[in-house]
Amino acid sequence: MLEAKKLVKYYTMKEKSGWFARKKQQIKAVNGLDLTIKRGEIVGLLGVNGAGKTTTIKMLSTLLAPTSGTLSIDGIDALQQPEAIKRRINMIAGGERMLYWRLSARENLMYFGRLYGLRGSALKNQCDELIKKVGLAESADRPVERYSKGMKQRLQIARGLINDPDYLFLDEPTLGLDAPVARQLRGMVKDLAKKKNKGILLTSHYLEEVEELCDHVYIIEKGHLLLHDTPTRIIQTIVKDRILLVVMDRLTQEDWTWLRQELDNRGIHTQKNETDEGTQLDMTAPFDLTAQFIALTHQRNFHLLRLESKKPNLEDAIIRLAEERELL
Amino acid sequence: MNLLNVIWAEMKKSHRHNFNNRLMYFSLFVWPVIQFVDSYYAFKPFNLGQDSPLSRFVPVEKLGLFLITGCLAYIFFWSLVQSAWMMGYEREQGTLEIILLTPAPRTLVMFSRAAANLLEAVWLFSIFAVLTILFMGGLHVAHWWLIPIAVVILMLSAIVWGGFLNTIFLFSRDAGFLYTIFEAPMAFFSGVRMPVMAFPLWAKMIAYAFPLTFVLNILRSIVLDGKNLSAIFQPLLELFLILLCLIIASFILVRYAEKHAKETGNLTLF
Amino acid sequence: MWTAFSATFKRQLVTMRRAYPWSFFIGHILDGVYITIFAFLSYHFIFQGELNERFVSYTGTSDYLSYVIMGGVFNSFTVSLLMIVSRMLITEMREGTLEALLLTPSSRLGYFLGAAVQGLMRSGIEWVTIICIGLFFGLNLVSAHLALLIPILAAFCFAIFAQALVLGSFMLAFRDTYITQNTLFVVMMLVSGVSFPPEFLPQWMQCLSRIMPLYYGLDLMRAVMTKAQLSFAILQNLLLLVALGILYFFIGIIFIKQMEKSVFEKHFG
Numbered sequence: 001m002l003e004a005k006k007l008v009k010y011y012t013m014k015e016k017s018g019w020f021a022r023k024k025q026q027i028k029a030v031n032g033l034d035l036t037i038k039r040g041e042i043v044g045l046l047g048v049n050g051a052g053k054t055t056t057i058k059m060l061s062t063l064l065a066p067t068s069g070t071l072s073i074d075g076i077d078a079l080q081q082p083e084a085i086k087r088r089i090n091m092i093a094g095g096e097r098m099l100y101w102r103l104s105a106r107e108n109l110m111y112f113g114r115l116y117g118l119r120g121s122a123l124k125n126q127c128d129e130l131i132k133k134v135g136l137a138e139s140a141d142r143p144v145e146r147y148s149k150g151m152k153q154r155l156q157i158a159r160g161l162i163n164d165p166d167y168l169f170l171d172e173p174t175l176g177l178d179a180p181v182a183r184q185l186r187g188m189v190k191d192l193a194k195k196k197n198k199g200i201l202l203t204s205h206y207l208e209e210v211e212e213l214c215d216h217v218y219i220i221e222k223g224h225l226l227l228h229d230t231p232t233r234i235i236q237t238i239v240k241d242r243i244l245l246v247v248m249d250r251l252t253q254e255d256w257t258w259l260r261q262e263l264d265n266r267g268i269h270t271q272k273n274e275t276d277e278g279t280q281l282d283m284t285a286p287f288d289l290t291a292q293f294i295a296l297t298h299q300r301n302f303h304l305l306r307l308e309s310k311k312p313n314l315e316d317a318i319i320r321l322a323e324e325r326e327l328l
Numbered sequence: 329m330n331l332l333n334v335i336w337a338e339m340k341k342s343h344r345h346n347f348n349n350r351l352m353y354f355s356l357f358v359w360p361v362i363q364f365v366d367s368y369y370a371f372k373p374f375n376l377g378q379d380s381p382l383s384r385f386v387p388v389e390k391l392g393l394f395l396i397t398g399c400l401a402y403i404f405f406w407s408l409v410q411s412a413w414m415m416g417y418e419r420e421q422g423t424l425e426i427i428l429l430t431p432a433p434r435t436l437v438m439f440s441r442a443a444a445n446l447l448e449a450v451w452l453f454s455i456f457a458v459l460t461i462l463f464m465g466g467l468h469v470a471h472w473w474l475i476p477i478a479v480v481i482l483m484l485s486a487i488v489w490g491g492f493l494n495t496i497f498l499f500s501r502d503a504g505f506l507y508t509i510f511e512a513p514m515a516f517f518s519g520v521r522m523p524v525m526a527f528p529l530w531a532k533m534i535a536y537a538f539p540l541t542f543v544l545n546i547l548r549s550i551v552l553d554g555k556n557l558s559a560i561f562q563p564l565l566e567l568f569l570i571l572l573c574l575i576i577a578s579f580i581l582v583r584y585a586e587k588h589a590k591e592t593g594n595l596t597l598f
Numbered sequence: 599m600w601t602a603f604s605a606t607f608k609r610q611l612v613t614m615r616r617a618y619p620w621s622f623f624i625g626h627i628l629d630g631v632y633i634t635i636f637a638f639l640s641y642h643f644i645f646q647g648e649l650n651e652r653f654v655s656y657t658g659t660s661d662y663l664s665y666v667i668m669g670g671v672f673n674s675f676t677v678s679l680l681m682i683v684s685r686m687l688i689t690e691m692r693e694g695t696l697e698a699l700l701l702t703p704s705s706r707l708g709y710f711l712g713a714a715v716q717g718l719m720r721s722g723i724e725w726v727t728i729i730c731i732g733l734f735f736g737l738n739l740v741s742a743h744l745a746l747l748i749p750i751l752a753a754f755c756f757a758i759f760a761q762a763l764v765l766g767s768f769m770l771a772f773r774d775t776y777i778t779q780n781t782l783f784v785v786m787m788l789v790s791g792v793s794f795p796p797e798f799l800p801q802w803m804q805c806l807s808r809i810m811p812l813y814y815g816l817d818l819m820r821a822v823m824t825k826a827q828l829s830f831a832i833l834q835n836l837l838l839l840v841a842l843g844i845l846y847f848f849i850g851i852i853f854i855k856q857m858e859k860s861v862f863e864k865h866f867g
């Protein structure tokens with residue numbers, strides 16, 4: 001288990017303000033964050049730009065020393081024994097950096113593998129296996145500069161797995177990838193957690209991705225923890241409204257008055273539109289209202305043409321959350 | 329054996345990364361040859377007759393040998409500056425961060441990078457230099473086995489110097505500036521083109537700040553003056569001490585710089 | 599053309615003020631200073647002031663130090679100006695602004711001139727600095743003939759500007775600054791009479807001197823700044839310098855046009 005307690009990171013910035021004068025300025029990038037990742041679990045880290053996600057990931061991967069706080073991985077103190085930790089973790093960032101562009105995929109992997117102390121046939125096998133796994137077998141010996149973005153990203157993943165880490169930190173791994181490649185990548189991440197029992201931390205700006213993959217989500221703002229829960233519960237607690245959209249045969253004035261009364265009694269907010277198809281009703285309520293509505297239609301034998309229940313997703317939740325924070 | 333593993337990794341990488349462009353040999357061969365010619369002609373305005381004051385330091389007929397040995401040793405040192413420049417690229421490209429993410433010993437990476445680049449960088453000019461020396465004649469060596477020793481000394485010193493430069497370039501944004509401070513004065517003061525013995529005191533003090541001065545001293549003692557091992561024992565010892573200081577300095581610098589990077593999230597020190 | 603000129607000039611001025619390229623500045627100054635020190639040490643400490651008669655007959659002076667220090671001064675100045683102008687387009691390419699620039703209907707010549715005139719400010723500062731240092735090491739300046747100095751300087755700057763255009767197009771073609779520029783610089787230093795008169799060189803190498811503006815420039819500058827006597831040769835060299843400048847100028851314009859066309863094919867192909 002990876003456990004971070006009260007992680008704090010302040011950056012001190014020296015800003016030039018004139019020819020020689022320097023101004024010191026402190027930026028609180030992460031401010032008292034508690035975070036745990038268990039093996040076999042995918043944890044999401046969400047927040048707007050500049051919230052401190054990358055900073056957190058760099059602290060977890062020992063590239064940055066926290067200003068204060070503790071970090072332990074499987075009982076090893078990461079601040080005392082960074083070397084031991086480095087063997088068990090790896091980090092992958094989105095984008096096209098962090099690779100030698102003039103080297104081929106295989107050469108990149110061999111190089112980094114050697115820095116992890118791998119050698120000989122173990123190294124070769126590991127590289128071959130990873131190349132196959134990320135689907136770069138055909139272009140493994142071409143220089144990386146000729147790769148497409150998606151291929152570079154897949155090579156990044158292979159590089160991140162070269163030391164077979166127990167914990168993997170992914171910083172926006174699907175940045176700029178197209179839908180099929182991103183889906184493939186998500187499948188891979190899922191497999192790594194569920195089949196290979198790795199602990200994974202993921203940041204992403206694509207919220208469906210986080211909703212689909214993550215067992216837990218941390219939402220941070222300006223370095224503070226705002227919320228920590230499963231995606232489903234976050235949605236439930238934040239977005240309480242359910243929306244039901246119905247199209248039915250044109251209602252008579254009498255039927256509509258009755259239905260309106262019934263819905264009002266149940267606390268369902270309704271909006272009616274007449275369309276070419278028939279009568280369209282948009283209903284909003286803080287609970288799942290489908291069953292109740294269908295019961296009502298049975299009472300008067302209304303003929304339903306279409307019925308759509310819209311489930312709120314994580315994106316609605318985050319937007320709602322942001323709106324609420326703004327009001328405060 | 330981790331050492332060999334890292335050297336091997338660096339060697340394969342730099343072969344593909346730094347030398348894949350044949351234009352590289354302009355800087356490693358064409359320029360040094362032109363500069364050698366230039367340094368030779370730069371003495372032409374002076375009195376080079378038998379009564380030349382130069383002969384107090386170097387016999388006039390050995391001026392060519394003096395200059396080519398200087399250029400040869402210099403190219404060993406200079407080629408590693410070029411490879412150290414690559415550090416800037418690694419920082420921008422983010423691969424440096426990934427190297428820091430691995431548990432590989434950092435100082436070792438710095439020195440193996442220098443070692444990995446050396447042979448590939450100097451072979452062409454070395455061939456030119458050896459041919460030129462054979463053509464000019466006038467070698468004076470006490471024992472032939474001293475020559476491989478001289479070569480090993482040259483290589484070791486260059487590697488230590490290169491590792492030190494790697495360490496320094498690693499953490500600076502402005503490599504050009506460091507080059508100006510560390511490298512250009514070396515070409516002028518360490519006796520590549522002029523005998524250090526002739527310098528006034530202030531220039532000698534600058535000269536002896538560079539390991540190249542000691543290396544050249546030893547190299548020329550062996551191949552030009554025919555000194556034997558006992559005669560070069562003292563300069564060897566001095567060189568050894570200087571190299572030791574450089575190694576220790578690199579070690580401390582790397583640790584300090586990584587600590588700095590961990591605090592500021594920024595790999596540049598100055 | 600005027601708008602492109604002033605826009606580029608201002609942009610470069612702002613860039614220079616925000617982030618003065620200290621490493622280039624100090625590098626160029628030190629390049630000049632090292633040549634000076636080399637001459638100083640060789641002259642006083644190695645050769646004790648004993649010159650070769652051929653030097654005197656080739657140069658018409660026995661003032662070795664002034665000869666070489668002037669070489670160092672103008673070599674640095676030339677290198678600096680060449681670099682500033684020739685690297686413009688390729689820098690834009692590397693920073694990704696070349697497309698935006700080529701999209702505008704601006705005058706390319708105005709753009710380069712703006713960069714050059716702004717660059718002259720930088721090179722000029724370096725130039726004065728090296729001259730001042732040179733004075734300590736034995737540079738003897740005679741009262742310069744101002745009436746001659748100014749047209750000579752103007753012609754010299756123009757010729758270097760033109761040479762920089764050609765160099766810049768080569769950089770675009772090779773996608774490289776480092777190798778291209780420094781190869782030119784080492785050759786230029788060897789054949790232009792920076793630290794020794796090119797007459798010492800074999801005949802075929804002296805042909806290279808004739809295509810270097812620095813060669814003529816140095817000859818002229820030495821004549822008006824360090825030697826009192828004026829001769830007909832000055833006028834002749836001045837004319838040659840201008841002619842060379844015009845030649846380079848047209849070659850440069852044509853090459854740059856050509857390169858701009860092919861840049862995108864190679865860039866995106």
Ligand SMILES: Nc1ncnc2c1ncn2[C@@H]1O[C@H](COP(=O)(O)OP(=O)(O)OP(=O)(O)O)[C@@H](O)[C@H]1O
Pocket residue numbers: 011012013027028029047048049050051052053054055056592593594
């Ligand atoms: N090296 C640094 N020096 C100073 N300040 C920094 C540094 N790196 C990040 N910051 C600041 O710390 C804060 C958090 O940055 P961080 O990169 O962690 O955000 P993020 O959540 O990853 O944002 P994004 O979604 O845009 O990637 C920002 O205000 C940023 O300006």
Ligand SMILES: [Mg+2]
Pocket residue numbers: 053054055171
């Ligand atoms: Mg980020």
